[in-house]
Amino acid sequence: MIVEPAADGARAGVAPKARQARRLEIRLAGTGGQGQILAAIILADAAALYDGFNVVQTQDYGPESRGGASKAEVIITDGEVDYPKVTRPDALLAMSQQAFTRYAPAVREDGLILADTTWVKDASAAPTGVRLVGIPLTAIARDEVGKALVANVVALGALAALTGAVSREALERAVLARVPKGTEELNRRALEAGYLAAGAARESGGERRDAARL
């Protein structure tokens, strides 16, 4: 079952703590060129402009950014964003092994990790108890949608389906407003593929609570 956002705008499908506090921290990480920053901006647009939340979206370029690592963050809240840095993410998208190994340990125990199993093979860095979902996002983008470049949009669809962080309507509007002209249909299919893959991953037991394997 895909958890839909509640009608009152509260997010469902996320950790109880985040739901109470109405503050949801999402980190998107991978290597440069995978489009995490664009994905984060789209997610932020969806949450802020179309779903009506307050949002802070951040790129933090430390020394690791020169090594090809890429990380973007989104904080979604219906209150004030008092502290704008993500410290204990409720959800992590990891699109490379390096990103998984580096950022998985910081995810809340009741949080979600969505791993792109095209690249992530070793999930041993995931904390015990975390909700770990492996989907071959890049392979789906390449083989089913037709372009590996849209893996970030496949990821957004899956992430939204699994967390309920934003509504599907808001996400689709945000995707279509940000992607290059002429690629709307491709990106719409990518988003759809992400939602479908999340549903299939859950139905097939791809969502594991033992974090040692994907």
Added chain:
Amino acid sequence: MIVEPAADGARAGVAPKARQARRLEIRLAGTGGQGQILAAIILADAAALYDGFNVVQTQDYGPESRGGASKAEVIITDGEVDYPKVTRPDALLAMSQQAFTRYAPAVREDGLILADTTWVKDASAAPTGVRLVGIPLTAIARDEVGKALVANVVALGALAALTGAVSREALERAVLARVPKGTEELNRRALEAGYLAAGAARESGGERRDAARL
């Protein structure tokens, strides 16, 4: 005279306080659709990936974002970014009257405001003593470069020329890496137009220290 970044990577042309602390806060503001977020990401890429600084780049979507206001921020430092929010910008790019009126008062007294005089007509909100530069960025993009859409890249060129926040080489690389395929030459010309306009604005006395008019 356009102040070039010093060879050791220290930024010149900025407020002495920022130079000592090696922390430069830049805010880019306007209305939605003017590309402030992309401009901020390009500036962040230039500073982090090509000039080697540590950078945090942020979009803060408050309620005003639903009213069409758009704001993006970049903090450039050679140290740690301890507090990731911009509070007293060293430099403000204001591409709408609303953005100018709203954000000019927070600029440091020894800071810079670059106003797009295509849209900003009333500069009375600028603090006394601030370095105020008016350039018709959008008109230049539309009439000289040939496309109003690249006003954000014209703005980046002017901002970099006026602040020395990033090197020209880094900025050009960052622009070319982020803009859509096929628009590289257009954006290169937009960047050049921004540098030229900044030089002309300064030579013609367009840089005023009395903030009441542009």
